[in-house]
Amino acid sequence: MPPPLLSSIIRLVIKMHEYSITESLLSLALEKASEARAGKITRINLVVGELAGVVGECVQFYFDAISQETIARGARLSFEMRPTKVRCQKCQTVFSPDGHDWSCPGCREMAVEIVSGRECFMESIEVE
Numbered sequence: 001m002p003p004p005l006l007s008s009i010i011r012l013v014i015k016m017h018e019y020s021i022t023e024s025l026l027s028l029a030l031e032k033a034s035e036a037r038a039g040k041i042t043r044i045n046l047v048v049g050e051l052a053g054v055v056g057e058c059v060q061f062y063f064d065a066i067s068q069e070t071i072a073r074g075a076r077l078s079f080e081m082r083p084t085k086v087r088c089q090k091c092q093t094v095f096s097p098d099g100h101d102w103s104c105p106g107c108r109e110m111a112v113e114i115v116s117g118r119e120c121f122m123e124s125i126e127v128e
C-alpha cells in the first residue's frame with residue numbers, strides 16, 4: 001500500500017490525464033463539426049486501447065462539464081475498447097496476453113512488442 005499522500009498524487013495524475021484527453025477530444029470534435037458546418041454534435045465514437053488507461057465514465061463526466069456552452073452539449077461518447085495485442089520477438093506470433101502472463105503461447109519467449117492496446121483516438125462524430 002502506498003502512503004496516503006502518494007496515492008492521492010497518483011489519483012490526481014490520472015484525473016489530469018483524462019481531463020486533458022477530454023479537452024483535446026472536445027476541441028477536435030468542434031473543429032470537425034465546424035468543417036462540416038454542423039449545428040449540433042450528437043455522438044462521438046472513440047477507440048480506446050486496454051493499455052491507454054482511460055476510464056470512459058470519467059471522460060464523459062468531464063466532457064459534459066466542459067461542453068456546456070458548445071454545440072457538443074449533450075453529446076454521448078461511445079467507447080470501443082480494443083484489446084491488447086503483442087508480437088513475439090522470436091517467432092513473430094501475435095497474441096493477446098492472458099492477464100499478467102505476457103509470454104508467447106507458441107515458444108514461451110518473454111520478449112514481446114506491443115502491437116495495439118495503447119491507442120486512444122476519435123473515430124467519428126455524428127452531427128445534425
Ligand SMILES: [Zn+2]
Pocket residue numbers: 088089090091092093104105106107108109
Ligand atoms: Zn514466440
